[in-house]
Amino acid sequence: MESRICFSLNGKDVSITTDPLRRLIDVLREDFDCKGVKEGCSEGECGACSILLNGKMVTSCIIPVGAADGQQIMTIEGISATEKGKVIIDAFADGGAVQCGFCIPGMVIATYYLLSNNPDPTEDEIRLGLSGNICRCTGYDLIVESVRLAAKRGGELWKK
Amino acid sequence: MVVGDISRAIRRVDAVSKCKGTVKYVSDYSFGDCLWGRLVRSSIPRGRILAIHLPPMPDGYRFVTYKDLPEGGHNYLHMIATDWKCFAENEVRYVGETIGIMVGPDKDTVENLRQQIKIDYEEQTPAVTIDEGLACKGGAFVNDDNIHCRLSLKVGDVDEAFRKAAKVVTETIETGFQEHIYLETNGACCIPEDDHYVIYASSQCPFYISKSISPLLNLTPDKVVVRHTTTGGAFGGKEHFPDVVCGPLLVAAYVMKKGVKMIFDREEDIENSVKRHPSKVTFKTALDKDGNILGMDSVVCYNVGGYLSSSFVVLQRGCFHVTGCYSFPSIRSVGLGVATNTFPSCAFRGFGAPQTIFAVETHLCHIAEMLGIDPLEYKSRYFIKQGDTTSTNGKIVERVMIPEMLEQVKKASDYDRKSKAYKWGSGRGIGISFYNHGGAFTGNGEQAIIKARCQLHKFANGDVEILCSQTEMGQGFHTILPKIAAYVLGIPIEKVIFRNPDTSRVPDSGPTAASRSTMIVGELVERAANLMKPRYDKEEDFTVETHYEHPEGYPWDQNTFQGYAYLGYGWGVCAVEVEVDPCTAEITTKGIWSSHDCGHPIDEKIVHGQVNGGVLQGLGWGSTEVMQNTDGHFKQTSMSDYIIPTSMDFPKQGVYLVDNPYPWGPFGAKGMGELVFNGSAAAYIDAVSRAIGKRINRIPLPTEEVMNYMLHGTDLRSEIEEVR
Ligand code: FES
Ligand code: FES
Numbered sequence: 001m002e003s004r005i006c007f008s009l010n011g012k013d014v015s016i017t018t019d020p021l022r023r024l025i026d027v028l029r030e031d032f033d034c035k036g037v038k039e040g041c042s043e044g045e046c047g048a049c050s051i052l053l054n055g056k057m058v059t060s061c062i063i064p065v066g067a068a069d070g071q072q073i074m075t076i077e078g079i080s081a082t083e084k085g086k087v088i089i090d091a092f093a094d095g096g097a098v099q100c101g102f103c104i105p106g107m108v109i110a111t112y113y114l115l116s117n118n119p120d121p122t123e124d125e126i127r128l129g130l131s132g133n134i135c136r137c138t139g140y141d142l143i144v145e146s147v148r149l150a151a152k153r154g155g156e157l158w159k160k
Numbered sequence: 161m162v163v164g165d166i167s168r169a170i171r172r173v174d175a176v177s178k179c180k181g182t183v184k185y186v187s188d189y190s191f192g193d194c195l196w197g198r199l200v201r202s203s204i205p206r207g208r209i210l211a212i213h214l215p216p217m218p219d220g221y222r223f224v225t226y227k228d229l230p231e232g233g234h235n236y237l238h239m240i241a242t243d244w245k246c247f248a249e250n251e252v253r254y255v256g257e258t259i260g261i262m263v264g265p266d267k268d269t270v271e272n273l274r275q276q277i278k279i280d281y282e283e284q285t286p287a288v289t290i291d292e293g294l295a296c297k298g299g300a301f302v303n304d305d306n307i308h309c310r311l312s313l314k315v316g317d318v319d320e321a322f323r324k325a326a327k328v329v330t331e332t333i334e335t336g337f338q339e340h341i342y343l344e345t346n347g348a349c350c351i352p353e354d355d356h357y358v359i360y361a362s363s364q365c366p367f368y369i370s371k372s373i374s375p376l377l378n379l380t381p382d383k384v385v386v387r388h389t390t391t392g393g394a395f396g397g398k399e400h401f402p403d404v405v406c407g408p409l410l411v412a413a414y415v416m417k418k419g420v421k422m423i424f425d426r427e428e429d430i431e432n433s434v435k436r437h438p439s440k441v442t443f444k445t446a447l448d449k450d451g452n453i454l455g456m457d458s459v460v461c462y463n464v465g466g467y468l469s470s471s472f473v474v475l476q477r478g479c480f481h482v483t484g485c486y487s488f489p490s491i492r493s494v495g496l497g498v499a500t501n502t503f504p505s506c507a508f509r510g511f512g513a514p515q516t517i518f519a520v521e522t523h524l525c526h527i528a529e530m531l532g533i534d535p536l537e538y539k540s541r542y543f544i545k546q547g548d549t550t551s552t553n554g555k556i557v558e559r560v561m562i563p564e565m566l567e568q569v570k571k572a573s574d575y576d577r578k579s580k581a582y583k584w585g586s587g588r589g590i591g592i593s594f595y596n597h598g599g600a601f602t603g604n605g606e607q608a609i610i611k612a613r614c615q616l617h618k619f620a621n622g623d624v625e626i627l628c629s630q631t632e633m634g635q636g637f638h639t640i641l642p643k644i645a646a647y648v649l650g651i652p653i654e655k656v657i658f659r660n661p662d663t664s665r666v667p668d669s670g671p672t673a674a675s676r677s678t679m680i681v682g683e684l685v686e687r688a689a690n691l692m693k694p695r696y697d698k699e700e701d702f703t704v705e706t707h708y709e710h711p712e713g714y715p716w717d718q719n720t721f722q723g724y725a726y727l728g729y730g731w732g733v734c735a736v737e738v739e740v741d742p743c744t745a746e747i748t749t750k751g752i753w754s755s756h757d758c759g760h761p762i763d764e765k766i767v768h769g770q771v772n773g774g775v776l777q778g779l780g781w782g783s784t785e786v787m788q789n790t791d792g793h794f795k796q797t798s799m800s801d802y803i804i805p806t807s808m809d810f811p812k813q814g815v816y817l818v819d820n821p822y823p824w825g826p827f828g829a830k831g832m833g834e835l836v837f838n839g840s841a842a843a844y845i846d847a848v849s850r851a852i853g854k855r856i857n858r859i860p861l862p863t864e865e866v867m868n869y870m871l872h873g874t875d876l877r878s879e880i881e882e883v884r
Contacts (some may be wrong), residue, residue, distance in 0.1 A: 034181075035181065035182075035184070035188040036180065036181015036182065037181070038181070038185075038343075038344075038392075039187070039425075040343045040344070040345075040426065040799075041426045041798070041799040042425055042426055042427075043426070043798055043799065043800060045798070045799040045800050046343065046799055048343060075181075076180065076181040077180075077181065080179065080180040080181070088179070089176055089179040089180065092175060092179050093171045093172070093175035093176050093179065094171060096169065096172070096765040096766070096768065096769050097175075098172055098174070098175040098178045098179060099393075099634035099635070099636070099769055099773065100178075100342070100343065100344070100391065100392045100393040100394075100633055100634025101174065101178030101179075101183055101390070101392065101634070102185065102342075102343035102344045102392030102393060103343050104178050104179050104181075105178075105179070105180075105181035108179055123812070126807075127807040127808050128807075128808060130807040131806045131807050131808045133807075134341075134343065134799065134804065134806060135343070135807075136340075136341050136342060136343050136393050136395075136773070136777070136804065137343075137393055137634045137769075137773045138769055138772055138773050139769075139771075139772030139773040139774075139775060139776035139777075139805075139810075139813065140772070140776070140806075140807040141772045141812050141813055142765070142768065142769050142772060143807070144807065144812070
């Protein structure tokens, strides 16, 4: 039942021999210590476990690790070290986006994905971009404003 | 960074690490070679356990129950009341009641064995709703009337008001269960160490856990050390409930002589955790010939569930807030905590106040609309002021800035124009609500029960550590307290250390609950810092300690519930504007504006975030958050069927504050974490009722209910039922 699965994780080639049906979130958290990938709902509803799979945002709780074979994965651990990631994190910190923090790595990923595809979004576009990520603490407003701040501060960076 | 004006926002100390995902929550710890635990629970709402059939247990696996308690161990959780058992013995009172804990080294095997455990029951007829509880369906199981707790309040002569009344109207307002949906589910780990146990838990109140569960093993609380782990949201749902999680873990760790951990998945958490109390408030209101209120009588029923735990205190707060922001000539209120066969209800942001505030706000709207008067105009006749009598025959001590707050909200929302322009039933509506929240424990509870203590320690290198038991669960307390200390001492905030509490090294400054942390513990820190300040430059290594002192001259009697229930209230005004689709009944919220008085804010941005989150959580409670339970089982068990607001559901909020320094709070701050929840549902429902022209008596209000009211509801102008 086990098979060898190879993928790129945050820019490094990694491999693991495991049951390909294990959830990607479990492999990332347990085998690769990516503890910033959070589990909020286990059914693809909350977005806390969001990652980028070949540059697309997906929820890692409903993806079997076998699907990652040969693919590129970025988690919050990788994103936060990038220039774009740093701009987002700074904006979130200054904009008051963070409360309990459990949804926040997923929100940072969603922001990265949104701004990479739409460098200057309107408020409605931001709200749409974050709509797959549930936050119970903030009421979203300051996250939305922080995304706007990240767009402004990042400027040209988002067009790269 | 040296802190400037205390209110000016600074970066939260935990913001960057939370963004990067490097902050550890309980599920992020490895805890070495711990065992896994999984609770085995009652699958029926009411009955007797006849037999438990266990599958063959592999080596190292065990099913732990009440029978495993040591000699002298007490199988109860010591919450506010001591009636909730850690493990069911013979009787079960609700679906999800803990019967035992399955433990062992491999998580999947534990789960597999758990599923094979078969329990035979003798089933009994459950009482699930408030009405069924009151009717003692299936026979009473608490006292002889299913009433867990009761209280009554009286101000002035209501009977005389009823005799003089031109008309007496009655109606009932209902609210439903609400699930917390803290984004981090419940989880904890218990590890035996030397002569004691160490608990790591996602929780609000570490000392509550020690006190509550140590009697299980006949230990003193200091033998159960609790190390708080950063908590991913709580909202009251982790005030007492972690006791229910940690109790079985403690017993399992004792039996297995090894660490045991348990992390709930979402479905397990929703199905098997406490909720906000459903409520039913019946008013009888005496009106004179012009429609003025002479007296208001209310019966406040809360669905407590199978065990009392903290519910009497919740019910008390509910009754104390039944007059909202108003002063009526006479009132009477009877509160009943009703026993039912549902999961026990417990703390949830607002702690009983939101239900009665929603009820009184809605009732006043209905009377106004029956009289053909704008609800705001009617409500403003009764606004309470400084010096006025409260529902407990105390006085309002502080200045009440409702008029100023109302001005802000009216201006921002264009209320006056819209209220006239949007005719009732026109598909558009604007609603407005008024609300308050008494800060900290009721009456002299802070002095008589909590007795908070706090320490500041200065190290030789100039660092200062805050030692208290307050927890960070998202509300920003890891920033607020250091900010206060840094400001007083005139040192950079980076020099102030404030760690997650460990009950073996911090004094008990009380629970992180009741909107008390800033108001009470913030003041202890402010005072301690003032004591430290003159010695700061001269001495190297020393500690100062402060104790809570209740202001003199504001008596309270906890037996009769008479006197000054709260010295400082938070106050709020909220307006909501909606549009209703005439065909689909879908509601679009067009605007949300609120103003709050939380004294002098310690950090405007943190306050802003609390307002946004609380207001939205209240709107969820009033609209989409349907949690049904008709047969003892919660029907909604996941985040795809229990619907909380997303970023798309409501527009950006207009947030306003007034500055009203509170003399006994740090820098004039009062409590606000719960206040901001208390009123938005009432404003929303007011707006929707006006838009559809129908009287709404019940929340939540999902689209199908809006449709229902549109088709079958009672017109806003019609007479409310009369009684004598
Ligand atoms: S945990 Fe994956 S979407 Fe919620
Ligand atoms: S900050 Fe707590 S869930 Fe978003």
